[in-house]
Amino acid sequence: MTDPNPQTERAGDRYARELERHLDWLDSFTSTALGVLASASGIYTYLGVRTLLDDPGLWTTFAALAYSIAVSVGIFVFWSYLLRLLPAVRGAASRLGLFLAMALGCVAIVAMSSWLNAAALAGGAAVETHMATTIQHYQASLERAHSNAVAGQSLSRDVARVRQSFDDLSEQEAGGTLSGFSGRGAVFRVLTQKGAELEALETQLTEVGDPIETTFAQGNDILSQMRSTTVGPGALSERTVQFSEDAVELAGLITQLRQLNPAPLVSRAARDLSDAVVLPELDGSTAAVQQGQSSTINSVLTLVEQRAGTLANAAAEVEALPPPDEAIYTPMSAADAVIVYAGNFVPAWAGAISIDLLPAVLVFIIMVIQAAIRSGRGVHHSDDRMTVGELRAALAAAEILREYDEHPVQPIRHATGPAEYRSPPWQSPTAPKNGRGTAPDAAIDDEAADGRPTGTER
Numbered sequence: 001m002t003d004p005n006p007q008t009e010r011a012g013d014r015y016a017r018e019l020e021r022h023l024d025w026l027d028s029f030t031s032t033a034l035g036v037l038a039s040a041s042g043i044y045t046y047l048g049v050r051t052l053l054d055d056p057g058l059w060t061t062f063a064a065l066a067y068s069i070a071v072s073v074g075i076f077v078f079w080s081y082l083l084r085l086l087p088a089v090r091g092a093a094s095r096l097g098l099f100l101a102m103a104l105g106c107v108a109i110v111a112m113s114s115w116l117n118a119a120a121l122a123g124g125a126a127v128e129t130h131m132a133t134t135i136q137h138y139q140a141s142l143e144r145a146h147s148n149a150v151a152g153q154s155l156s157r158d159v160a161r162v163r164q165s166f167d168d169l170s171e172q173e174a175g176g177t178l179s180g181f182s183g184r185g186a187v188f189r190v191l192t193q194k195g196a197e198l199e200a201l202e203t204q205l206t207e208v209g210d211p212i213e214t215t216f217a218q219g220n221d222i223l224s225q226m227r228s229t230t231v232g233p234g235a236l237s238e239r240t241v242q243f244s245e246d247a248v249e250l251a252g253l254i255t256q257l258r259q260l261n262p263a264p265l266v267s268r269a270a271r272d273l274s275d276a277v278v279l280p281e282l283d284g285s286t287a288a289v290q291q292g293q294s295s296t297i298n299s300v301l302t303l304v305e306q307r308a309g310t311l312a313n314a315a316a317e318v319e320a321l322p323p324p325d326e327a328i329y330t331p332m333s334a335a336d337a338v339i340v341y342a343g344n345f346v347p348a349w350a351g352a353i354s355i356d357l358l359p360a361v362l363v364f365i366i367m368v369i370q371a372a373i374r375s376g377r378g379v380h381h382s383d384d385r386m387t388v389g390e391l392r393a394a395l396a397a398a399e400i401l402r403e404y405d406e407h408p409v410q411p412i413r414h415a416t417g418p419a420e421y422r423s424p425p426w427q428s429p430t431a432p433k434n435g436r437g438t439a440p441d442a443a444i445d446d447e448a449a450d451g452r453p454t455g456t457e458r
Helices: 006-052 058-085 092-153 155-174 186-207 209-231 236-260 263-275 287-319 334-340 342-357 359-377 388-406 439-450
Strands: none
Touching: 006 058, 006 092, 006 334, 006 342, 006 359, 058 092, 058 359, 092 155, 092 209, 092 236, 092 263, 092 287, 092 334, 092 342, 092 359, 155 186, 155 263, 155 287, 186 209, 186 263, 209 236, 263 287, 334 342
């Protein structure tokens, strides 16, 4: 097996060191940036929590603030762990475990923070969307109720046609055309009886037209007011209260329109038309006349059943029309509305999630760079390589040791007083200097700074 190319190793090592310098510079402000992201998420989480807590008291504010701080700290700690640990591990099992932990943590962050951030970003707009959708439902219900009521009121034309047929028959009977005997006898009274019933029903159907139109106009006015409330100025809570009051009033008008629909009345009148018949006494002067009256009355009753069936079928068609939907307005908080209408606020959701999960991109970037560093150094990397600065420091230290061996410190004794030590030659003002200054002095200073004994203390 051939040894690796030394030039390739040196190039890879320089590449790895360059990447490490970049990482060191980026690491100097990564924690600050992560703290800013966590703080921003906490602020929007606080605003989202405030929309869920109705009580404006001090404890409510404290609870929302505590929750937002806990979210900020949790996000900062979670991503700090992953930024340090996930790029550093090399084993497949360890990396897979950390990936699973990151996925679980991302889900937890979305559950405890992102949806509240979305509520803070688009909660008011989501509530307005809910009100606008409710208006559409109410408008559809109002128009359906009005359409059904108008269809029921239009049955008056069918009733008028049947009534007119009975009026014509009664006139014919007065002239003796039906029974063969002129006059206003028993047959005439049966015909006029049914004609009067149909005329009363026609009057009722005609009179219900104005209330239907009046109620429909009132409903449209309330709808216009609700639209103004949805997009108008003012606090959202106050507009929601006004919207609820208008919705209750409009629901009452829709119910009133359903009750004004005369189709059930026509259906019941059609059944009574054939079932409730008061037969008059036959007043013919002779048996033959009475026999003719009885036969004509039976024919008239058959005709009444046919006309009643026609009216019943017409009323059944109106009653079979689709009823108006039950439009009920349910007040919804901003956090709930932004979830229900999430499809309408994709940008807000994207921003709310991105501010929490953006550090995941940094984790992947650092993983790629760490892999590049390991690849540049190779598997045969060892710690025997030295930079120019490390080589100069090593040479300076060797020079210090050599000078120490050649000129050991000798004590100078006096007749009186403690002994003194002669300074080594490298501490002399005339000591030679290298390109970086007084190398021995610098090395001694480094030793003193590191807490090691200097040359004069050895």
